[in-house]
Amino acid sequence: MDQKRLCSLSDAIWGYAETGFTEEKSARAMAGFLRDSGFEVTEGIDGMPTAYMGVYGHGRPVIDVLAEYDALSGMSQQADVPERRPVTSAEDNGHGCGHELLGAGAVGAAILLKEYLEKTGREGTVRLVGCPAEESGSSKAYLARDGFFKDTDCALTWHPADFNMVCSGSSQSCISLFFRYTGVSAHAAGSPQLGRSALDAAELTNVGVNYLREHIEDTDRVHYAYLNVGGKAPNVVQSEAILKYFVRSKNNPDCERLLKRVILCAQGAAMMTETKVEVIFDEGLSNTVPNFTLEKAALEAFRKCGTPSYTEEELAYAKTFRDTFDMQDAMRSIPRCDDPARLRQNMKDSPINDYLIEVKSYEDTEMGSTDVGDVSWVVPTVQINTACFAYGAGAHSWQWVAQGTSAIAHKGMLKAAEVLAELGIRLFEDPQIIEEAKAELQDRLGGETYKCLIPEDIRPHISTLE
Numbered sequence: 287m288d289q290k291r292l293c294s295l296s297d298a299i300w301g302y303a304e305t306g307f308t309e310e311k312s313a314r315a316m317a318g319f320l321r322d323s324g325f326e327v328t329e330g331i332d333g334m335p336t337a338y339m340g341v342y343g344h345g346r347p348v349i350d351v352l353a354e355y356d357a358l359s360g361m362s363q364q365a366d367v368p369e370r371r372p373v374t375s376a377e378d379n380g381h382g383c384g385h386e387l388l389g390a391g392a393v394g395a396a397i398l399l400k401e402y403l404e405k406t407g408r409e410g411t412v413r414l415v416g417c418p419a420e421e422s423g424s425s426k427a428y429l430a431r432d433g434f435f436k437d438t439d440c441a442l443t444w445h446p447a448d449f450n451m452v453c454s455g456s457s458q459s460c461i462s463l464f465f466r467y468t469g470v471s472a473h474a475a476g477s478p479q480l481g482r483s484a485l486d487a488a489e490l491t492n493v494g495v496n497y498l499r500e501h502i503e504d505t506d507r508v509h510y511a512y513l514n515v516g517g518k519a520p521n522v523v524q525s526e527a528i529l530k531y532f533v534r535s536k537n538n539p540d541c542e543r544l545l546k547r548v549i550l551c552a553q554g555a556a557m558m559t560e561t562k563v564e565v566i567f568d569e570g571l572s573n574t575v576p577n578f579t580l581e582k583a584a585l586e587a588f589r590k591c592g593t594p595s596y597t598e599e600e601l602a603y604a605k606t607f608r609d610t611f612d613m614q615d616a617m618r619s620i621p622r623c624d625d626p627a628r629l630r631q632n633m634k635d636s637p638i639n640d641y642l643i644e645v646k647s648y649e650d651t652e653m654g655s656t657d658v659g660d661v662s663w664v665v666p667t668v669q670i671n672t673a674c675f676a677y678g679a680g681a682h683s684w685q686w687v688a689q690g691t692s693a694i695a696h697k698g699m700l701k702a703a704e705v706l707a708e709l710g711i712r713l714f715e716d717p718q719i720i721e722e723a724k725a726e727l728q729d730r731l732g733g734e735t736y737k738c739l740i741p742e743d744i745r746p747h748i749s750t751l752e
């Protein structure tokens with residue numbers, strides 16, 4: 287595999303910085319790269335023009351590598367500058383979650399697996415699944431719902447981070463929805479008694495939900511944003527308002543139960559204000575089903591591959607970014623791991639994580655959601671992290687955008703490709719692991735079958751409402 291070209295692919299995606307379901311250039315670049323590398327490529331799958339798939343090989347097992355490549359709006363940032371400085375406007379997009387690396391690294395892993403199959407002549411198939419719109423759009427949930435993974439034996443993926451580790455635990459289920467309020471406009475001084483304020487209804491919904499917080503589970507989260515406040519004139523009783531809500535809980539049934547309580551707040555607020563509220567479903571993500579069997583295999587692969595080493599120059603570069611962050615804060619929120627003291631010491635000694643953090647597999651819920659969760663319900667799935675960024679700043683930070691095309695980011699990305707390929711090779715060579723991983727998945731589901739949170743009649747869409 288041409289590592290230099292793979293780094294250029296990542297840098298190109300960083301430059302395109304396209305948000306969910308608009309990743310045309312990014313998807314085309316990755317699809318072209320795979321085609322040039324000998325994959326059979328289909329662009330546009332499951333009704334999503336920027337989803338794609340590259341296939342190599344024949345027969346079983348079928349190993350899927352999942353790629354993401356969407357950027358975030360409002361995260362524009364100049365490369366390599368250790369202070370907040372947008373390229374043109376702060377409103378513009380930027381790769382604040384490192385998905386340029388995620389996409390290219392996944393492509394790299396698939397190519398390494400293709401080279402292995404080619405060299406050994408072994409039976410097996412590697413599929414690179416290009417999954418757009420992870421940040422908002424849930425493409426993997428649609429792919430899982432629509433049976434796209436029915437022939438897959440295992441799915442592998444990774445996420446750029448400031449840690450080297452195999453991921454464990456579950457993630458939250460999440461439902462996103464809109465509340466659209468309609469009232470009656472009036473002069474706010476002259477005839478307020480004639481007005482019925484949609485904005486009041488939106489505010490009272492949030493007040494209700496903020497009181498509801500006291501009576502929900504610790505693993506529940508609810509957040510909202512105003513998409514439409516009616517207008518900018520205080521002397522108008524606003525006749526329209528739109529809120530967007532995320533409702534999260536530890537699994538799908540709990541999430542649906544919490545959703546009903548949040549909807550009651552919106553309906554109650556509409557009743558109080560004599561306005562109307564329309565509840566519009568947007569999208570949904572399932573919780574992640576961990577797979578200890580694959581986590582163990584991934585850890586062994588990671589141990590064999592080791593972690594990158596850095597030049598003095600790279601360490602000095604990483605330090606300029608670590609110094610932009612309060613390390614006391616960072617040390618207070620380290621990930622769960624077997625030896626937290628070692629990790630905290632490493633954070634003091636080195637600007638970047640330079641060893642493999644070992645973590646005993648666990649089932650507890652981590653806060654946050656991912657559409658990888660939906661895949662994990664239908665096929666044994668595992669994720670790893672590699673250190674691509676200096677310690678300190680987390681995902682969705684300008685620091686991650688700034689470091690996205692650096693040598694340390696490239697090293698982390700190439701390491702992820704190597705570890706995922708090493709894991710894939712183990713699965714090709716020892717199908718027993720796959721059988722155990724599948725048995726574990728069935729065991730964890732305990733007879734429950736996957737029910738996507740997104741109703742059948744909802745198709746992939748850009749998540750917005752004006």
Ligand SMILES: [Zn+2]
Nearest residue numbers: 383421681682
């Ligand atoms: Zn993200």
Ligand SMILES: [Zn+2]
Nearest residue numbers: 383385420445
């Ligand atoms: Zn991400």
